[in-house]
Amino acid sequence: MKPGLIIGSFLSIIFIGLAFFSFIWIPYDIEALEISNKLKNPNLNHWLGTDHFGRDILSMIMMGARTSIAVALLAVGIGVVIGVPLGLFSAARRGSFIDEVIMRGNDLIFAFPSLVIAILITAVFGPSAVNAIVAIGIFNIPVFARLTRAAALPLWERDFILSARVCGKSEVRISIEHILPNITNLMIVQGTIQFSLGILAEASLSYIGLGAQPPTASWGRMLADAQTLVSIAPHVALVPGLAILLMVLGLNLMGDGLRDLFDPRIKGDRT
Amino acid sequence: MSLLNVKNLSLSIGSFQILHDVSIDVLPGEIVAITGESGSGKSLTALAVMGLLPYGSVMKGSIWLEEKNILTTSEHDLCSMRGRAMGMVFQEPMTALNPVKTIGNQVAETIIIHERVTKFEANKRAADMLQRVGLTVDPSRYPHELSGGQRQRVVIAMAIALRPKLLIADEPTTALDVTTQARILELLKDLVADFDMGLLIITHDLAVVAEIADKIVVMQNGCIVEAAKTQELLHNIRHPYTKALFNASTHRVILPKYIPSSPLLSVESVARTYNLPRKSVFGSRPKFQALDGVSFHISQGERVGLVGESGCGKSTLTRAILGLEEVQRGQIMLDGQSVFSEKKPNLEVRRKMQVVFQDPYGSFNPRHRVDRLIAEPLHVLENTPIGKDRDLAISKALEDVGLSAVDSKKYIHEFSGGQRQRIAIARALIIEPELIIFDEAVSALDVSVRAQVLDLIADLCRKRPLAYLFISHDLSVVRTVTDRVMVMQLGQIIEQGQTEQVFSNPQHTYTQSLIAAAPTLPEVTYAIETV
Numbered sequence: 001m002k003p004g005l006i007i008g009s010f011l012s013i014i015f016i017g018l019a020f021f022s023f024i025w026i027p028y029d030i031e032a033l034e035i036s037n038k039l040k041n042p043n044l045n046h047w048l049g050t051d052h053f054g055r056d057i058l059s060m061i062m063m064g065a066r067t068s069i070a071v072a073l074l075a076v077g078i079g080v081v082i083g084v085p086l087g088l089f090s091a092a093r094r095g096s097f098i099d100e101v102i103m104r105g106n107d108l109i110f111a112f113p114s115l116v117i118a119i120l121i122t123a124v125f126g127p128s129a130v131n132a133i134v135a136i137g138i139f140n141i142p143v144f145a146r147l148t149r150a151a152a153l154p155l156w157e158r159d160f161i162l163s164a165r166v167c168g169k170s171e172v173r174i175s176i177e178h179i180l181p182n183i184t185n186l187m188i189v190q191g192t193i194q195f196s197l198g199i200l201a202e203a204s205l206s207y208i209g210l211g212a213q214p215p216t217a218s219w220g221r222m223l224a225d226a227q228t229l230v231s232i233a234p235h236v237a238l239v240p241g242l243a244i245l246l247m248v249l250g251l252n253l254m255g256d257g258l259r260d261l262f263d264p265r266i267k268g269d270r271t
Numbered sequence: 272m273s274l275l276n277v278k279n280l281s282l283s284i285g286s287f288q289i290l291h292d293v294s295i296d297v298l299p300g301e302i303v304a305i306t307g308e309s310g311s312g313k314s315l316t317a318l319a320v321m322g323l324l325p326y327g328s329v330m331k332g333s334i335w336l337e338e339k340n341i342l343t344t345s346e347h348d349l350c351s352m353r354g355r356a357m358g359m360v361f362q363e364p365m366t367a368l369n370p371v372k373t374i375g376n377q378v379a380e381t382i383i384i385h386e387r388v389t390k391f392e393a394n395k396r397a398a399d400m401l402q403r404v405g406l407t408v409d410p411s412r413y414p415h416e417l418s419g420g421q422r423q424r425v426v427i428a429m430a431i432a433l434r435p436k437l438l439i440a441d442e443p444t445t446a447l448d449v450t451t452q453a454r455i456l457e458l459l460k461d462l463v464a465d466f467d468m469g470l471l472i473i474t475h476d477l478a479v480v481a482e483i484a485d486k487i488v489v490m491q492n493g494c495i496v497e498a499a500k501t502q503e504l505l506h507n508i509r510h511p512y513t514k515a516l517f518n519a520s521t522h523r524v525i526l527p528k529y530i531p532s533s534p535l536l537s538v539e540s541v542a543r544t545y546n547l548p549r550k551s552v553f554g555s556r557p558k559f560q561a562l563d564g565v566s567f568h569i570s571q572g573e574r575v576g577l578v579g580e581s582g583c584g585k586s587t588l589t590r591a592i593l594g595l596e597e598v599q600r601g602q603i604m605l606d607g608q609s610v611f612s613e614k615k616p617n618l619e620v621r622r623k624m625q626v627v628f629q630d631p632y633g634s635f636n637p638r639h640r641v642d643r644l645i646a647e648p649l650h651v652l653e654n655t656p657i658g659k660d661r662d663l664a665i666s667k668a669l670e671d672v673g674l675s676a677v678d679s680k681k682y683i684h685e686f687s688g689g690q691r692q693r694i695a696i697a698r699a700l701i702i703e704p705e706l707i708i709f710d711e712a713v714s715a716l717d718v719s720v721r722a723q724v725l726d727l728i729a730d731l732c733r734k735r736p737l738a739y740l741f742i743s744h745d746l747s748v749v750r751t752v753t754d755r756v757m758v759m760q761l762g763q764i765i766e767q768g769q770t771e772q773v774f775s776n777p778q779h780t781y782t783q784s785l786i787a788a789a790p791t792l793p794e795v796t797y798a799i800e801t802v
Contacts, residue, residue: 167650
């Protein structure tokens with residue numbers, strides 16, 4: 001086991017744990033404003049200080065983790081649920097017209113800068129968490145479709161697939177029984193990395209006010225609210241910034257570590 | 272004075288000892304063959320001589336190449352010795368060459384690395400060397416434009432460009448066709464005599480060994496079990512392992528008598544062409560005729576062999592018979608039904624036909640357990656057995672091929688190559704098909720394992736009438752396990768007939784050249800004490 005995987009998993013689990021813990025208990029209600037207590041530095045009552053409305057930053061971070069993780073997870077979900085079957089289908093019908101259509105469709109989506117289109121979608125359909133999920137999710141589809149197809153193609157030439165075909169199994173059945181289990185580890189690695197990109201995208205969207213709307217807490221919005229206060233109370237900006245950084249870093253380290261763990265070639269070199 | 276002297280070489284990686292007290296002597300102008308089955312340590316011995324052992328190897332003993340001990344020479348000095356003092360030829364000519372460099376440049380590169388010569392001179396010497404190894408093509412060609420045999424000649428040219436004193440060839444002809452193999456062996460022999468070079472050849476093929484070597488070293492589990500001059504060894508085999516190896520190589524099985532019966536598979540004037548890439552932007556696509564009017568029948572219970580060299584259309588024919596690919600002309604019928612049925616598989620046909628592939632490592636999904644792997648064809652049956660019946664069918668199939676029912680819960684990586692091939696046969700047999708296609712099914716196996724699998728096939732034939740098409744490039748194997756044989760060349764079947772008849776009295780010139788090129792084992796005699 002590499003230290004990267006351990007550190008990455010540790011960071012990711014902390015934030016995911018915080019998000020779940022927020023359902024049971026948070027230190028302070030984040031909708032209760034207490035202006036008299038605003039911009040307090042971290043202290044015993046408020047471990048991470050308070051913001052310009054006097055809200056507890058730790059509570060906001062916990063609630064924000066919930067938003068970030070939910071948006072990113074659902075966006076990855078959209079990518080996996082639509083992208084993987086598309087890729088499997090494309091690989092099963094490799095070289096056909098329909099394969100061509102699917103893959104060129106993917107290229108089309110890839111050709112657009114994802115964040116700009118996400119801004120466009122949320123701007124047209126109104127800013128909300130749901131629209132953010134859809135906007136980020138759409139760009140996950142071609143990632144998974146292409147990866148699935150690329151991983152499935154060489155498998156289709158393997159003897160065990162040929163013998164499954166000789167046994168009279170249909171393409172759908174072969175895709176599910178033989179191809180899918182052999183590409184799952186790749187999907188887990190890519191899923192982790194897309195998850196971290198989703199968190200970044202959600203933070204970016206809510207930073208410009210197009211993500212989850214108040215009073216729902218989100219890290220991007222906290223960062224946006226704090227930017228005018230950096231010189232007075234740096235911790236108000238520092239804390240959500242660090243939260244985004246650590247979460248994304250953790251997921252990336254974990255993705256890298258998982259890839260090494262799953263790849264027998266790299267494993268061989270290490271031992 | 273010997274050229275290469277390996278003395279009491281022991282090698283261990285981690286806590287696992289791989290070589291035990293290996294001693295080998297090679298004189299200038301001498302061909303020494305190391306033979307043995309996979310895992311015997313023959314390749315590692317060669318790598319040790321090149322100083323190319325994997326990281327973490329611990330060695331004892333000494334390897335003297337003339338005045339230098341390889342084991343105590345620094346990596347830097349070894350680099351200057353590789354290519355200059357010793358050259359190496361690898362097994363796979365397809366991957367041993369850089370695809371984006373011309374063959375002339377690749378040979379010249381070896382010269383430029385070791386000697387201060389101008390590029391022009393290096394290229395000239397490279398061209399000479401390519402000519403010396405019998406290559407008639409231009410040095411400005413790229414590897415993909417050459418055939419396997421031609422590529423192996425390029426690899427040899429690279430290895431001997433600087434006239435090393437020692438050449439190591441690791442299975443140099445294993446990936447080649449028999450006719451090509453014969454020519455490459457001829458070339459190696461010729462070069463050894465010409466350059467007064469020592470040749471250390473590693474091969475599992477005893478017929479090749481007997482043909483080319485002056486001295487034979489037989490290895491088993493990292494130990495040398497027998498070493499002697501070729502003629503001495505062949506006429507006085509002492510060690511039981513050597514004896515077993517020779518026995519297995521000439522292994523013959525006894526098939527039950529074939530009783531002529533009703534036809535099962537009929538292939539009628541089948542043709543298949545592939546489109547090749549365009550040569551120019553608007554040019555028409557050239558076509559490659561992979562199958563050209565192939566017709567034959569296989570009757571119920573008949574054992575038919577198909578031989579031919581690579582590129583003759585064997586694989587295309589296999590895929591067509593299995594119904595994996597459509598043919599453009601002709602028809603393939605199994606028991607009166609077409610084998611190809613567009614997208615939807617015809618279960619009726621699938622029930623009657625199964626396949627065993629060559630590669631025991633690639634033919635199984637590594638993520639399923641053996642029971643699931645073997646049960647794969649079961650779903651084509653009209654009433655698929657479930658629960659107890661399924662388990663019963665699985666354990667019966669495993670026992671039929673000499674494994675036991677407890678193996679059904681293991682994963683495929685827990686089995687050896689031979690066991691995997693048994694499992695592949697169990698998978699093919701579980702639905703009791705009438706026809707099995709063996710596509711080079713024993714080619715990747717060691718001789719002793721191969722003999723066992725052939726015995727198994729003969730055994731199965733005795734239990735119930737089983738028709739099969741046995742596709743192989745190995746003539747000696749085809750000769751023993753088939754009743755009838757077909758010879759294929761350039762997409763056509765050029766000769767077919769009773770196996771014994773074709774082999775003892777080939778009619779077509781191509782068949783004659785195939786049989787002549789196949790190396791044969793000479794008569795051997797065993798020392799009294801082994802009996």
